[in-house]
Amino acid sequence: MKYAGEAHSLKVEKVLFQGKSDYQNVMVFQSSTYGKVLVLDGVIQLTERDECAYQEMITHLPLCSIPNPKKVLVIGGGDGGVLREVSRHSSVEQIDICEIDKMVVDVSKQYFPDVAVGYDDPRVKLHIGDGVAFLKAVPEGTYDAIIVDSSDPIGPAQELFEKPFFESVAKALRQGGVVCTQAESIWLHMHIIEDIVANCRQIFKGSVNYAWTTVPTYPRHILITFPSPCDKLLLSYLIVSPPPPIFSLGVIGFMLCSTEGPLVDFKHPVNPIDKDECCCKSKRPLKFYNSEIHSAAFCLPSFAKKVIESKP
Amino acid sequence: MKYAGEAHSLKVEKVLFQGKSDYQNVMVFQSSTYGKVLVLDGVIQLTERDECAYQEMITHLPLCSIPNPKKVLVIGGGDGGVLREVSRHSSVEQIDICEIDKMVVDVSKQYFPDVAVGYDDPRVKLHIGDGVAFLKAVPEGTYDAIIVDSSDPIGPAQELFEKPFFESVAKALRQGGVVCTQAESIWLHMHIIEDIVANCRQIFKGSVNYAWTTVPTYPRHILITFPSPCDKLLLSYLIVSPPPPIFSLGVIGFMLCSTEGPLVDFKHPVNPIDKDECCCKSKRPLKFYNSEIHSAAFCLPSFAKKVIESKP
Numbered sequence: 334m335k336y337a338g339e340a341h342s343l344k345v346e347k348v349l350f351q352g353k354s355d356y357q358n359v360m361v362f363q364s365s366t367y368g369k370v371l372v373l374d375g376v377i378q379l380t381e382r383d384e385c386a387y388q389e390m391i392t393h394l395p396l397c398s399i400p401n402p403k404k405v406l407v408i409g410g411g412d413g414g415v416l417r418e419v420s421r422h423s424s425v426e427q428i429d430i431c432e433i434d435k436m437v438v439d440v441s442k443q444y445f446p447d448v449a450v451g452y453d454d455p456r457v458k459l460h461i462g463d464g465v466a467f468l469k470a471v472p473e474g475t476y477d478a479i480i481v482d483s484s485d486p487i488g489p490a491q492e493l494f495e496k497p498f499f500e501s502v503a504k505a506l507r508q509g510g511v512v513c514t515q516a517e518s519i520w521l522h523m524h525i526i527e528d529i530v531a532n533c534r535q536i537f538k539g540s541v542n543y544a545w546t547t548v549p550t551y552p553r554h555i556l557i558t559f560p561s562p563c564d565k566l567l568l569s570y571l572i573v574s575p576p577p578p579i580f581s582l583g584v585i586g587f588m589l590c591s592t593e594g595p596l597v598d599f600k601h602p603v604n605p606i607d608k609d610e611c612c613c614k615s616k617r618p619l620k621f622y623n624s625e626i627h628s629a630a631f632c633l634p635s636f637a638k639k640v641i642e643s644k645p
Numbered sequence: 646m647k648y649a650g651e652a653h654s655l656k657v658e659k660v661l662f663q664g665k666s667d668y669q670n671v672m673v674f675q676s677s678t679y680g681k682v683l684v685l686d687g688v689i690q691l692t693e694r695d696e697c698a699y700q701e702m703i704t705h706l707p708l709c710s711i712p713n714p715k716k717v718l719v720i721g722g723g724d725g726g727v728l729r730e731v732s733r734h735s736s737v738e739q740i741d742i743c744e745i746d747k748m749v750v751d752v753s754k755q756y757f758p759d760v761a762v763g764y765d766d767p768r769v770k771l772h773i774g775d776g777v778a779f780l781k782a783v784p785e786g787t788y789d790a791i792i793v794d795s796s797d798p799i800g801p802a803q804e805l806f807e808k809p810f811f812e813s814v815a816k817a818l819r820q821g822g823v824v825c826t827q828a829e830s831i832w833l834h835m836h837i838i839e840d841i842v843a844n845c846r847q848i849f850k851g852s853v854n855y856a857w858t859t860v861p862t863y864p865r866h867i868l869i870t871f872p873s874p875c876d877k878l879l880l881s882y883l884i885v886s887p888p889p890p891i892f893s894l895g896v897i898g899f900m901l902c903s904t905e906g907p908l909v910d911f912k913h914p915v916n917p918i919d920k921d922e923c924c925c926k927s928k929r930p931l932k933f934y935n936s937e938i939h940s941a942a943f944c945l946p947s948f949a950k951k952v953i954e955s956k957p
Contacts, residue, residue, distance in 0.1 A: 621946040629941035634933040
């Protein structure tokens with residue numbers, strides 16, 4: 334076998350945490366080549382190795398597209414990675430986060446200090462609760478930017494991809510404010526993406542764009558366990574493998590929309606991240622994001638472009 | 646399970662072909678969601694669903710970067726997919742292909758007619774043999790473009806990534822001619838990519854660039870089989886899963902280099918593919934490639950940019 338020399342490097346080295354919150358099963362394990370891995374209800378949420386791509390892109394695509402963002406809301410993102418990225422922006426004065434599951438926050442602080450470091454920023458205010466309800470209570474026009482770091486739109490997070498939620502988001506944004514929301518993979522979910530784009534076009538009267546990037550461990554894999562007698566033999570192989578029918582497609586997309594008001598040209602960032610900002614406050618430099626990759630993220634393969642641009 | 650509704654769609658529906666050539670084991674199976682799949686020595690080479698990304702990018706990145714390519718050599722690529730893409734270019738007069746394994750050609754013609762359709766072009770001349778030896782016999786300055794559609798640089802194809810081979814390529818190219826060669830994944834193989842870049846910088850005196858794209862089933866997965874008693878239960882699950890330690894990273898890269906002579910600016914294609922050309926001769930339209938995605942392919946994540954641009 335071509336890669337036989339590396340044959341043991343991906344197995345689950347050690348399960349570090351297993352717990353059950355009011356909302357889900359939470360698990361952390363140590364892998365060899367992807368560092369520590371956070372798993373919620375059997376679905377990989379982040380790995381230390383590739384979390385940079387997702388966190389940096391979902392944050393800086395919106396925040397670098399508007400001048401001087403001041404008030405930012407994060408919905409979901411309890412691990413703190415998006416907060417870490419938001420806090421690179423010195424113009425920001427207020428960072429609210431609404432995460433439903435406190436166990437995710439606590440586990441991240443304990444096992445992923447380089448991700449949860451986002452909580453150390455004094456501008457951050459954590460609200461434990463339901464994002465949909467939180468948004469409804471937000472006074473109109475409050476935020477410059479809202480980042481929705483949700484799980485997939487199949488299952489519990491479904492309403493985060495539907496019109497009433499987008500309407501609440503639009504209301505909570507100032508004129509010309511921006512939202513960035515996780516929006517699945519063009520290789521597998523074009524039918525879902527079509528619907529999201531159509532919904533967004535109806536709600537957001539500024540610009541509506543689809544961007545994408547590469548994250549090796551996305552779409553988030555699902556754990557498989559087998560009944561014995563194969564259980565023990567296989568768990569270490571399967572725990573990091575995609576189950577049928579989910580190939581690890583390795584790409585994730587984002588919807589980037591703005592409300593009526595000053596037009597936002599997402600493809601040409603007006604608020605580049607300064608190199609000094611990237612490294613300040615003992616945070617690591619940016620690993621993935623840069624202005625070139627920002628613009629490139631909006632270039633779609635022909636098959637996706639055709640579908641997305643044809644939406645009314 | 647979140648995706649339970651699709652739970653059977655990736656299993657191996659039927660093994661269509663199994664054979665052993667002088668060089669490797671060749672297998673074709675029918676999958677549900679990725680169409681037919683070609684496997685060589687246990688490594689997935691192409692699937693009907695996503696072959697477009699790889700074939701279109703490895704071909705049009707070089708051919709759209711120079712005006713009027715006339716003579717093109719393909720090394721490897723026995724399935725015919727790269728030929729299909731080359732033949733979209735009406736300026737091309739001669740398409741040579743050197744593939745070592747005739748069984749790959751025959752199997753592709755039988756099971757992947759939409760890929761092997763490339764062989765129908767009368768400009769194509771097939772040479773069965775070793776690419777390295779073929780290149781050595783080529784008169785200096787023969788080709789405008791050479792496309793190396795090889796397997797990975799670990800194992801038998803290793804010499805296709807080393808200096809002597811690149812020297813032969815450079816010699817076989819005209820002044821200002823271009824080469825495009827499969828160059829692994831930035832998520833996993835930065836150490837290999839560093840070496841390839843360093844080698845190319847020494848050999849190719851024009852420009853040397855790294856580009857990348859998304860292909861869900863790359864890097865090519867390796868089949869796993871288990872001894873009984875789990876064998877039958879698991880084969881259908883595992884056959885399309887990445888084994889340890891290879892995550893399906895979903896991206897593949899290309900080295901794009903030019904020889905001394907008229908400078909080639911790969912990032913700004915001078916020879917865009919005309920829409921009419923895309924659809925002529927009853928070939929399907931381009932699914933993946935367009936001029937925007939061409940330029941975007943050269944925008945690298947910061948971690949890769951740093952390494953690649955720092956190479957002498």
